[in-house]
Amino acid sequence: MSLLLGSLTIGIILALLALGVFVTFKVFHFPDLTTEGSVTFGAAIAAILIVNDVHPLVATGIAFSGGFIAGMVTGVLHTRFKLNGLLSGILVMTALYSVNLHVMGKSNIPLLTDTTLITYFESWGGEGQVNVLGWLVPASDLSVLASVLAIVVLVSLALHLFLKTNIGVSLRAAGNNKQMVRALGINPDTYMIFSIALSNGLIAAAGALLAQYQGFADVQMGIGMIVWGLASVIIGEVLIKNKSVGYLIVGAVMGSVIFRLLVAITLRWGMNPNDLKLITAVFVLIALVVPGYLTQAKNKRKDKKTDYA
Amino acid sequence: MLKIENIYKAFNPNTANEVRALKGVTIDIQEGDFVCVLGTNGSGKSTLLNAVAGSFYVDHGSINLNGVDLTKMPEYKRASQIGRVFQNPFSGTAPDMTIAENIAIAAKRGKTKDLKKALSGNRVSEFVGAVSSLKMGLEDRLENPIGKLSGGQRQALTLLMATWLKPELLLLDEHTAALDPKTAAKVIELTKAIIERDQLTTLMVTHSMQQAVNLGNRILMMHNGKLAYDISSDEKKHLRVKDLYALFDEIRKKEQMDESVANIISEQYI
Numbered sequence: 295m296s297l298l299l300g301s302l303t304i305g306i307i308l309a310l311l312a313l314g315v316f317v318t319f320k321v322f323h324f325p326d327l328t329t330e331g332s333v334t335f336g337a338a339i340a341a342i343l344i345v346n347d348v349h350p351l352v353a354t355g356i357a358f359s360g361g362f363i364a365g366m367v368t369g370v371l372h373t374r375f376k377l378n379g380l381l382s383g384i385l386v387m388t389a390l391y392s393v394n395l396h397v398m399g400k401s402n403i404p405l406l407t408d409t410t411l412i413t414y415f416e417s418w419g420g421e422g423q424v425n426v427l428g429w430l431v432p433a434s435d436l437s438v439l440a441s442v443l444a445i446v447v448l449v450s451l452a453l454h455l456f457l458k459t460n461i462g463v464s465l466r467a468a469g470n471n472k473q474m475v476r477a478l479g480i481n482p483d484t485y486m487i488f489s490i491a492l493s494n495g496l497i498a499a500a501g502a503l504l505a506q507y508q509g510f511a512d513v514q515m516g517i518g519m520i521v522w523g524l525a526s527v528i529i530g531e532v533l534i535k536n537k538s539v540g541y542l543i544v545g546a547v548m549g550s551v552i553f554r555l556l557v558a559i560t561l562r563w564g565m566n567p568n569d570l571k572l573i574t575a576v577f578v579l580i581a582l583v584v585p586g587y588l589t590q591a592k593n594k595r596k597d598k599k600t601d602y603a
Numbered sequence: 604m605l606k607i608e609n610i611y612k613a614f615n616p617n618t619a620n621e622v623r624a625l626k627g628v629t630i631d632i633q634e635g636d637f638v639c640v641l642g643t644n645g646s647g648k649s650t651l652l653n654a655v656a657g658s659f660y661v662d663h664g665s666i667n668l669n670g671v672d673l674t675k676m677p678e679y680k681r682a683s684q685i686g687r688v689f690q691n692p693f694s695g696t697a698p699d700m701t702i703a704e705n706i707a708i709a710a711k712r713g714k715t716k717d718l719k720k721a722l723s724g725n726r727v728s729e730f731v732g733a734v735s736s737l738k739m740g741l742e743d744r745l746e747n748p749i750g751k752l753s754g755g756q757r758q759a760l761t762l763l764m765a766t767w768l769k770p771e772l773l774l775l776d777e778h779t780a781a782l783d784p785k786t787a788a789k790v791i792e793l794t795k796a797i798i799e800r801d802q803l804t805t806l807m808v809t810h811s812m813q814q815a816v817n818l819g820n821r822i823l824m825m826h827n828g829k830l831a832y833d834i835s836s837d838e839k840k841h842l843r844v845k846d847l848y849a850l851f852d853e854i855r856k857k858e859q860m861d862e863s864v865a866n867i868i869s870e871q872y873i
Binding site for chain 1: 656663670677678679680682683687694695696697698699700704705706708709710711714715716717718719720721722748764765
């Protein structure tokens with residue numbers, strides 16, 4: 295049960311990452327590899343600040359800003375310097391690896407003895423144990439889960455409201471049809487830079503929270519995170535047929551949680567942890583291929599029923 | 604009003620694929636003019652429109668609208684003065700967004716965007732009124748993605764969006780060319796109504812001589828990157844489609860003669 299709780303909590307924390315990937319990948323059709331670097335960047339910034347006795351909330355905020363700036367760099371490389379999208383992400387991701395080592399000063403910072411946001415969340419739950427569906431679980435674990443869930447719900451709501459404002463609507467249009475927005479007086483490049491920045495801010499915040507939850511920041515923790523984000527968004531899309539913004543956001547959050555649970559179950563079955571990334575990739579592949587296949591099969595069935603005579 | 608002075612534009616300059624699309628075009632358009640631009644394929648008529656819209660900067664010459672120099676102004680900044688409808692019905696709208704959201708963006712053309720809700724109640728009711736005036740039954744479908752609509756419906760909406768805030772200049776780039784004849788006629792009717800209602804200064808590229816004869820008060824005929832004929836409103840009143848054909852033939856004849864002359868010269872001297 296505690297394994298399940300842990301998986302759920304990580305899934306929810308990484309829903310922030312999924313929301314970030316949603317902004318670049320769904321709104322701007324931009325697979326942003328900066329993600330791999332900015333998860334670690336957020337974790338590194340938060341960890342080093344927390345170790346140096348900065349309030350964890352402030353540290354997480356600064357981690358967000360760090361990711362925001364990293365994203366801006368990617369955005370500027372892609373729009374102003376006309377670099378290929380994947381390439382600009384790869385460049386910033388690679389550069390961030392060194393930056394992260396500099397920020398942390400070493401490859402791993404433990405946070406187990408420091409006061410983190412998670413420490414606060416745990417303290418709200420108290421000492422006791424709670425009976426959940428017959429299992430006894432520590433109340434502190436539950437309060438952590440509830441707190442991160444509250445954070446993700448708030449961020450999702452804020453993102454949803456933002457995407458419905460005049461700026462938000464322009465931003466989505468800029469991702470949808472550049473020619474149209476230019477003709478309507480919007481500079482799509484500005485909006486794209488902002489979106490990539492916002493996305494990486496969210497991703498860095500996810501990294502910061504993840505580091506605090508795991509109790510350490512590690513320079514390797516970003517590896518495979520882009521696939522995680524893509525998997526969440528794609529699984530969410532498969533699950534929810536409604537394509538309006540609100541549902542897509544809910545889908546991305548759900549996708550992240552479900553994806554983490556799937557991974558936990560696979561590991562529980564005795565899969566080798568070394569195969570984790572392989573499993574991840576296979577999941578994404580399945581999520582990408584199967585829906586198209588199903589629609590095809592459905593259409594074929596429909597065709598057979600249609601009487602052409 | 605719109606002053607185009609001696610503009611030149613070459614695509615892929617200094618390569619084997621160099622195309623000189625505009626070779627010294629000067630046009631002066633007065634306020635309230637409805638100008639039809641005619642020409643064969645490759646005559647430079649669409650390039651002329653794109654130059655005014657700002658899709659690219661011209662190599663030489665200047666473009667001036669209402670005393671504002673547009674020559675080096677990026678496309679998105681020009682949009683505060685210029686409304687535009689594209690040839691491709693898919694170009695003018697954001698397909699994944701709803702009809703209402705598309706109009707909301709157009710209603711803010713060239714203005715600063717804020718963090719207010721894009722679709723407030725009274726704005727939506729304003730949208731419903733305008734969309735129902737298109738008589739396409741779209742007013743009940745404002746919440747549908749615009750990508751699900753037909754080309755004609757999207758083109759009509761693009762026209763509505765381009766003129767939502769009265770533009771100083773309306774650019775129409777063969778905006779009915781991709782539509783079936785019946786829909787095209789409807790969109791043209793709508794175009795005419797909107798331009799007359801708002802007294803819009805309009806530059807319309809078309810390849811339909813019938814449209815050029817029926818609409819507007821002035822015809823510009825482009826050929827080979829240059830302005831071949833400028834037919835003003837007095838002459839245009841008596842103009843028939845067959846007269847336009849005659850003009851086209853004349854251009855063609857001139858060109859043929861040039862070619863044959865060139866051949867004779869090359870045979871004799873080279």
